[in-house]
Amino acid sequence: xxxxxxxxxxxxxxxxxxxxxxxxxxxxxxxxxxxxxxxxxxxxxxxxxxxxxxxxxxxxxxxxxxxxxxxxxxxxxxxxxxxxxxxxxxxxxxxxxxxxxxxxxxxxxxxxxxxxxxxxxxxxxxxxxxxxxxxxxxxxxxxxxxxxxxxxxxxxxxxxxxxxxxxxxxxxxxxxxxxxxxxxxxxxxxxxxxxxxxxxxxxxxxxxxxxxxxxxxxxxxxxxxxxxxxxxxxx
Numbered sequence: 001x002x003x004x005x006x007x008x009x010x011x012x013x014x015x016x017x018x019x020x021x022x023x024x025x026x027x028x029x030x031x032x033x034x035x036x037x038x039x040x041x042x043x044x045x046x047x048x049x050x051x052x053x054x055x056x057x058x059x060x061x062x063x064x065x066x067x068x069x070x071x072x073x074x075x076x077x078x079x080x081x082x083x084x085x086x087x088x089x090x091x092x093x094x095x096x097x098x099x100x101x102x103x104x105x106x107x108x109x110x111x112x113x114x115x116x117x118x119x120x121x122x123x124x125x126x127x128x129x130x131x132x133x134x135x136x137x138x139x140x141x142x143x144x145x146x147x148x149x150x151x152x153x154x155x156x157x158x159x160x161x162x163x164x165x166x167x168x169x170x171x172x173x174x175x176x177x178x179x180x181x182x183x184x185x186x187x188x189x190x191x192x193x194x195x196x197x198x199x200x201x202x203x204x205x206x207x208x209x210x211x212x213x214x215x216x217x218x219x220x221x222x223x224x225x226x227x228x229x230x231x232x233x234x235x
Contacts, residue, residue, distance in 0.1 A: 003047075010051045013227035014039075017210075021221065024214040035214055038083050038203070040224030042067070043231045046074045052227075053078045061085045061104075061222050065092045072099040085169070085203075085222060087143055094118035097126050104129040104169040104203050107145040109153060112160045119162035128157050129169040129203055132188055134181045136173070144170065147188050154196055167201030167219070168192060178209035182216035189217065 022032040040061040041049050049060055049071060058079070062068030063086025072082050081101040088096060088103065093111045096103060097118025106115070106128050119126035130153055133144030145153055150168075157165040170185050172178035182204055189202050205213025207226035214221065225231065 006048070007051050007054075010048060010228065011055055013229065014052070014055055014057070017207075017223050017226050020210060020226075021214065024211040027211075028215050030214070035218060036220045038085075038220055038222045039227055040085065040206075040222050041071070041228065042224060044224075044228050046071045048228060049075055049080070050078070053080060059083060059102075059220075061224075063087070063105075065089075065096055069095065069099055083222075090114055094121070098122050100126065102127040102129065102166070105131045105143070106153075106157070107131045107133075107143065109156045112156055112163065116160050116162040125162055125164045127166045127201075128163050129167050129201060130154060130157070130165075130192075131169045132185070134170050134173055134176075134185060139173070150188070150192060151195065154192060154199065158196070165196055165199045167199045167203070169203040171206070172204075172209055172212075178205075178212040179215070182209075182213050182218070186216045 021035050025032045025035060036059060038059040038061045039052055039057050042063055059081045061083040082099055083102040083104055084096050084100045085104045088105050088111055090110045093114035094117045097115045098121045103115060103126060115126055130150055131144040132147055132150060154165055157163050168189050172181040185204060192199055201220060202218050203220040203222060204218040205221040207223050210221040
């Protein structure tokens with residue numbers, strides 16, 4: 001595939017997703033500018049990220065540290081906000097915070113110290129989202145903090161130097177109605193904002209359910225395949 005052909009593919013996918021966001025916002029009585037698009041570039045090359053940047057994308061999501069770190073270094077000449085959205089190990093947290101502007105997957109207090117050290121290394125505060133689980137109890141491999149654990153975790157974030165509590169991130173459970181899941185998320189978010197008025201960000205919605213997330217108040221949607229196509233088979 002030529003560079004020009006790939007550029008056309010990426011531009012087409014991006015335009016279609018931007019139109020979906022605008023339509024969903026209009027249907028919800030919201031302005032399109034209220035929803036920020038984070039393009040998920042997992043397994044796609046740095047050259048695709050450059051194409052996205054040329055098309056006005058400023059927020060890029062990655063969920064594997066080694067890959068994200070390498071891309072951030074290669075693309076350091078671009079003014080990109082790197083969002084780390086994957087499961088985070090405490091022994092990698094400081095390194096992730098050293099190149100990320102936002103970490104969306106904070107689900108336990110053990111991560112806060114290393115994230116603070118990484119933010120100090122980077123020289124600016126790190127925006128943090130608490131990942132909350134919408135899965136029913138007992139589901140294997142579920143990610144995110146329990147809703148009941150959020151108040152204590154939010155307080156710990158606000159007490160930790162170098163971290164800024166911005167809001168919540170969640171993923172709709174597999175096989176569940178995303179509308180129902182995001183309705184529950186909206187209620188959880190309301191409770192958090194009541195105690196932390198500045199924590200208004202809500203990262204929810206992906207390629208298959210961004211409309212439902214926007215209806216539930218999402219301020220950020222994380223979209224990969226609908227823009228970039230199927231993930232490459234070689235990881």
